[in-house]
Amino acid sequence: MSAAGQGQNLTFATDREGTSAKPENQGQPVLVAKDVVVDYGGVHAVNRVSLSVAAGEVLGIIGPNGAGKSSFLAALGGQVRRASGTISLDGHEVSGLLPHQRARLGLARTFQTTSEFSRMTVFENLVTAAEGDTGSSLKAVVLHPRRTAQREQELVSHAWEVLERFEMTQVANLYGGELSGGQRRLVEIMRCLMRRPKVLLLDEPMVGVAPHLTGKLISDLRGISRDGLAIVVVEHAMEVVRKLCDRVMVMAFGEVIASGTFEEVAQDATVQSAYLS
Amino acid sequence: MSAWGFYVATLLIYFAVDLLSGIALNLQFGYAGVVNFGYIVFQAVGAYVAAVVTLGPSLGAGSYQQYILGAHLPFPLDLLAATAAGALLSLLVGLFSLRRMRRDYQAAVLLIVSLIALQVVSADVPLFNGSNGLTGVGWPLGQLFGVTATQSPWLYTVWSLVVVAVVFVGVSWLSRSPWGRSLRAMRDNQGAASAMGLNITSLRLQVFVIGGAIAGLSGGLLVEYIGAWSPGAWGYAETFVIFTAIFVGGVGNYRGVVLGVLLVPVIFLEIPRFLPAIGYPGLTASLEWVVIGLAWMLCIFFRPRGILPERRLHVTPPGALEPGALQPEAAPR
Ligand SMILES: Nc1ncnc2c1ncn2[C@@H]1O[C@H](COP(=O)(O)OP(=O)(O)OP(=O)(O)O)[C@@H](O)[C@H]1O
Ligand SMILES: [Mg+2]
Numbered sequence: 001m002s003a004a005g006q007g008q009n010l011t012f013a014t015d016r017e018g019t020s021a022k023p024e025n026q027g028q029p030v031l032v033a034k035d036v037v038v039d040y041g042g043v044h045a046v047n048r049v050s051l052s053v054a055a056g057e058v059l060g061i062i063g064p065n066g067a068g069k070s071s072f073l074a075a076l077g078g079q080v081r082r083a084s085g086t087i088s089l090d091g092h093e094v095s096g097l098l099p100h101q102r103a104r105l106g107l108a109r110t111f112q113t114t115s116e117f118s119r120m121t122v123f124e125n126l127v128t129a130a131e132g133d134t135g136s137s138l139k140a141v142v143l144h145p146r147r148t149a150q151r152e153q154e155l156v157s158h159a160w161e162v163l164e165r166f167e168m169t170q171v172a173n174l175y176g177g178e179l180s181g182g183q184r185r186l187v188e189i190m191r192c193l194m195r196r197p198k199v200l201l202l203d204e205p206m207v208g209v210a211p212h213l214t215g216k217l218i219s220d221l222r223g224i225s226r227d228g229l230a231i232v233v234v235e236h237a238m239e240v241v242r243k244l245c246d247r248v249m250v251m252a253f254g255e256v257i258a259s260g261t262f263e264e265v266a267q268d269a270t271v272q273s274a275y276l277s
Numbered sequence: 278m279s280a281w282g283f284y285v286a287t288l289l290i291y292f293a294v295d296l297l298s299g300i301a302l303n304l305q306f307g308y309a310g311v312v313n314f315g316y317i318v319f320q321a322v323g324a325y326v327a328a329v330v331t332l333g334p335s336l337g338a339g340s341y342q343q344y345i346l347g348a349h350l351p352f353p354l355d356l357l358a359a360t361a362a363g364a365l366l367s368l369l370v371g372l373f374s375l376r377r378m379r380r381d382y383q384a385a386v387l388l389i390v391s392l393i394a395l396q397v398v399s400a401d402v403p404l405f406n407g408s409n410g411l412t413g414v415g416w417p418l419g420q421l422f423g424v425t426a427t428q429s430p431w432l433y434t435v436w437s438l439v440v441v442a443v444v445f446v447g448v449s450w451l452s453r454s455p456w457g458r459s460l461r462a463m464r465d466n467q468g469a470a471s472a473m474g475l476n477i478t479s480l481r482l483q484v485f486v487i488g489g490a491i492a493g494l495s496g497g498l499l500v501e502y503i504g505a506w507s508p509g510a511w512g513y514a515e516t517f518v519i520f521t522a523i524f525v526g527g528v529g530n531y532r533g534v535v536l537g538v539l540l541v542p543v544i545f546l547e548i549p550r551f552l553p554a555i556g557y558p559g560l561t562a563s564l565e566w567v568v569i570g571l572a573w574m575l576c577i578f579f580r581p582r583g584i585l586p587e588r589r590l591h592v593t594p595p596g597a598l599e600p601g602a603l604q605p606e607a608a609p610r
Contacts (some may be wrong), residue, residue: 104473115469117462119529122590128462128490129453129473136455136475138483148455157373160595169594176465195473 036085060245106198114184118177129191183206286430293437296610297495301488306454310464315387323359323496352417363493
């Protein structure tokens with residue numbers, strides 16, 4: 001696509017969905033990162049990046065390939081260790097915690113390379129992703145069989161709800177490894193929603209998703225975020241960013257070069273030169 | 278008892294012991310993706326511990342065999358001690374080898390652990406009588422009824438089948454539980470599993486210790502039947518026989534494990550041991566390894582998921598008609 005074409009997209013007027021209804025808990029920052037640095041053997045992939053996302057808000061991160069977007073998400077999720085900086089999640093300092101500990105505090109994420117459980121059915125993929133942390137532990141399973149069975153029932157009906165919402169009931173019995181690329185993305189997102197997270201990190205969630213579902217996914221995500229979920233989404237498709245995100249942060253060479261509303265960053269000269277040309 | 282009866286009973290007992298190993302490795306590898314190439318060490322420690330806690334106090338360096346922990350424990354403490362030994366050693370080995378390390382490195386570390394263990398036990402004679410090993414091990418459960426394992430192999434057969442049945446039911450139940458599902462998630466994608474709140478290190482350690490406990494038990498069961506145990510009985514290669522069995526039978530499917538353990542260790546390996554020697558001495562023994570290799574290759578070419586693959590869970594949407602859905606009690610409340 002030519003730079004001119006993208007520029008045109010960028011100047012579209014806002015028609016973001018669901019901006020009118022604001023929830024009560026909006027405005028409370030749930031994920032705050034300050035001066036996060038990620039090093040891969042001395043190279044700063046992420047250099048002093050900060051963000052603050054509130055419940056009910058969708059923050060987009062855009063930027064050219066290799067800008068450090070995925071590395072920054074990995075630092076937030078705990079998949080890579082940050083070299084310095086602080087990350088707080090729902091009031092807890094989490095920068096020293098392991099991924100599963102952050103997950104238990106309400107963080108869910110998808111990965112740029114799809115990460116479905118390939119030898120488990122779609123349905124099992126979903127019920128494995130449960131809210132709460134210890135319901136599937138050995139201790140719970142052995143010592144509290146009744147509670148476990150009850151929890152299973154709840155998970156099963158929740159899973160059917162989510163499958164229906166994403167029009168995926170037909171593939172419930174397929175193995176993750178038998179799905180198409182777009183379906184795998186959807187499984188990842190559904191898995192996250194099964195966990196009723198407080199913060200959702202999405203790394204290029206729309207890649208390979210069919211157009212009619214993209215629109216639906218955008219309105220679903222906005223709807224869920226309005227119920228008090230904070231979303232950080234890395235995305236290359238400008239249309240998606242424009243419709244989905246309240247605020248946009250632009251990264252290049254590991255640093256934030258601009259941030260603001262979609263319209264503001266689209267007008268920004270630095271962004272135009274670093275990203276769009 | 279006829280020679281044939283003795284032979285069949287022995288095969289069945291070996292089957293039970295190998296099935297215990299198959300169950301343990303299937304839990305660890307088939308469900309959790311933990312590649313325990315050191316499995317045999319945990320069986321060996323169970324056998325040694327069962328031996329020394331039933332042999333009575335060691336008579337020391339001058340006697341024909343010396344060992345640690347000598348005691349006369351009654352049933353069931355002998356087998357409990359063997360089980361605990363397998364679990365404890367697994368915990369120790371697991372704590373340093375299963376931490377944040379890639380799976381292939383873990384497999385290599387565990388293989389090396391089994392080589393080191395063999396050297397240590399062979400060289401450290403005061404521990405378990407070195408390379409000569411221990412002999413004269415009895416059967417505490419049989420002693421309660423005044424019989425020995427060699428006198429009543431059928432009794433021993435029934436007993437070992439009972440033990441393996443209990444373990445089979447327990448482990449397959451656990452594997453079908455939400456806990457077992459978490460193990461499979463970890464097997465399929467560790468990064469995603471931990472991002473969903475599963476504590477990978479702890480899950481890995483749990484299957485390692487449970488598998489180790491079963492291994493210890495299997496060692497105790499084996500040594501109380503054959504009465505002797507030495508480094509010759511637990512070469513690292515024995516682990517691969519069981520791995521072949523679960524590959525051929527079907528990884529992630531306990532019925533497949535039963536089939537694989539019947540086919541590979543019992544039919545291919547144990548039966549030739551009882552056949553008359555053909556060719557030069559040792560030919561049959563070395564052919565066993567050819568058989569193992571062939572089984573792997575055939576399996577990879579023709580049934581990469583084994584004869585009985587992992588079974589798919591089939592679910593139907595809540596609205597769909599199911600058997601019983603029309604009955605009054607199934608109506609929405
Ligand atoms: N595991 C790694 N080891 C070493 N370097 C890495 C690693 N992962 C990423 N990098 C480097 O860090 C930089 C940022 O990569 P990152 O994946 O975060 O970019 P990105 O903004 O997500 O790009 P894209 O839009 O292509 O996904 C790149 O220069 C990349 O080469
Ligand atoms: Mg990326």
